[in-house]
Amino acid sequence: MTTGGAGVTERLTSLVAALRAHGIRIGTGESVDAARAVEALGLADRELLREGLAATLLHTSAQRAVFDPVFDLYFPRRAGGPESGPAGREELRDRIAAALAAGDRALLERLAAEAVEGFGRYGSPGAPGSSGSPSGPSSGSDGWSSHQTLDRLRPQTLLARVRDGIRARDGAPDFTDRLLEDEIRRRIEEFRRMVASEARRRVAERRGRDEIARRAVATTPDRVDFLLLGKDRLAELRRTVQPLARKLATRLAARRRRASRGSIDLRRTLRGSLSTGGVPMRPVLRRRRPARPELVLLCDVSGSVAGFSDFTMLLVQALHDQFSKVRVFAFVNRVDEVTGLLVHGAADPERLGARIDEEATLTAWHGSSDYGVALGEFAERYGDAVGPRTTVFVLGDARTNMGDPNLAAVREIAGRARRVYWLNPEQRSRWGTGDSAAPEYAELVEMHECRNARQLGALVTRLLPV
Numbered sequence: 001m002t003t004g005g006a007g008v009t010e011r012l013t014s015l016v017a018a019l020r021a022h023g024i025r026i027g028t029g030e031s032v033d034a035a036r037a038v039e040a041l042g043l044a045d046r047e048l049l050r051e052g053l054a055a056t057l058l059h060t061s062a063q064r065a066v067f068d069p070v071f072d073l074y075f076p077r078r079a080g081g082p083e084s085g086p087a088g089r090e091e092l093r094d095r096i097a098a099a100l101a102a103g104d105r106a107l108l109e110r111l112a113a114e115a116v117e118g119f120g121r122y123g124s125p126g127a128p129g130s131s132g133s134p135s136g137p138s139s140g141s142d143g144w145s146s147h148q149t150l151d152r153l154r155p156q157t158l159l160a161r162v163r164d165g166i167r168a169r170d171g172a173p174d175f176t177d178r179l180l181e182d183e184i185r186r187r188i189e190e191f192r193r194m195v196a197s198e199a200r201r202r203v204a205e206r207r208g209r210d211e212i213a214r215r216a217v218a219t220t221p222d223r224v225d226f227l228l229l230g231k232d233r234l235a236e237l238r239r240t241v242q243p244l245a246r247k248l249a250t251r252l253a254a255r256r257r258r259a260s261r262g263s264i265d266l267r268r269t270l271r272g273s274l275s276t277g278g279v280p281m282r283p284v285l286r287r288r289r290p291a292r293p294e295l296v297l298l299c300d301v302s303g304s305v306a307g308f309s310d311f312t313m314l315l316v317q318a319l320h321d322q323f324s325k326v327r328v329f330a331f332v333n334r335v336d337e338v339t340g341l342l343v344h345g346a347a348d349p350e351r352l353g354a355r356i357d358e359e360a361t362l363t364a365w366h367g368s369s370d371y372g373v374a375l376g377e378f379a380e381r382y383g384d385a386v387g388p389r390t391t392v393f394v395l396g397d398a399r400t401n402m403g404d405p406n407l408a409a410v411r412e413i414a415g416r417a418r419r420v421y422w423l424n425p426e427q428r429s430r431w432g433t434g435d436s437a438a439p440e441y442a443e444l445v446e447m448h449e450c451r452n453a454r455q456l457g458a459l460v461t462r463l464l465p466v
Helices: 005-021 028-041 046-057 061-074 089-102 105-119 146-153 155-170 174-207 209-215 231-238 241-260 266-276 305-318 352-359 371-381 407-416 438-442 453-463
Strands: 294-300 325-331 335-337 390-395 419-424 446-449
Touching: 005 028, 005 046, 005 061, 028 046, 046 061, 061 174, 089 105, 089 146, 089 155, 089 174, 105 146, 105 174, 146 174, 155 174, 231 305, 241 305, 241 453, 294 305, 294 371, 305 325, 305 352, 305 390, 305 453, 325 371, 335 371, 371 407, 407 419, 407 438, 419 438, 419 453, 438 446, 446 453
Parallel strands: 294 325, 294 390, 390 419, 419 446
Antiparallel strands: 325 335
8 A cells, every 4th residue: 555654554454453343344355445445545535535445344334333433533634633722612603603604514624623622621730611721732631522512612502693694695585494404403413523523533642542442432233232222223223134134044044954964874874885895985864854943932021121022023033934933922021922013024123112012911010020920921821832843032131020930930831842042131240130030040941141133143043943
């Protein structure tokens, strides 16, 4: 790579390593393409370089949420601070309003750097808002805060001023106000992101880019704990169900083909070897009669565990063709069958949880999960759903709210089924703490930690029967 020499090469390789650490799959071919993109595009136009690297390294648009802040760390706008000293608050707000009205991205980037320099420092004697005299850009600081910067400048309050400035300049009619305001809000949000990026860059210069890239950049949804997923990230994760299901279906089909070859039939092999002097030249395989297994899901849909259960139900529904029969049961302190809400190819990912709450009988007198009652009711009412060809997956954190765990019901279910697996979204170190009955259940059935979609995919590939 001729552009920038070894320094740019080191930044590019570090960028690739940071993206891989956040779950983005980047092979050698993509890395080589990225290096060629840097060589062809150069470093003069940073946004053009950003788009070139994104095109060569990323596979989906959802990965931009990880790529953009990491790119800002390893390819910052410039290495130093703003060319001039920080301006006063009102003066800076006036300049930001003018830049927003003009839609001048380059000027907004310079103003973002100036804003962080002037109003984002914290922890040093010379920082604005602290005691002592103001100091220049070279003075020490414990860090920079985008939240503090934006709280002091409040760019969201500039909307009316920017709108009036654009209307006075362009003479826009009144009926376009709604569209104009939407565009101004977009520009303000973009400026807020510039401030956040500048603050991260300055912290990275002090603490190291690799550390900030590892800790301060949001990871891809498939690596976020199910129990920590917000609505936005859960909706983003649901969109990965179909691609993940196709990948898992391919793996299961390959396992099934290998298993269908069967084991060596020793008696027929030795009989066939008589024609070759007793040397078994052609092993004879005992052919299996493949029969697609049955699957039962028993899902806790209470509280924060509901997101984990919903995602797993959608994934299994997408894998429906791999099994002869799939039945799904949901529970809180009552259990009810919800297989009908997961009709193959017709499940509504966005409203699945709401439909289960509306149409299934899951609670009796309180809304907290009661594993003992629910497991007992399942064994009593739906025992015929479990047979010698059935693999049962229990999804939940095993927290009984200090109730009876009903281990006898688990023994009964395990005695009827081919296999029983329990997928627990809590980290293993929390099993057995507080009201968790996980250790007791784990003595009866095989329990696995399953905290995110990546772990779930690995477990499904390994545990699902063939």
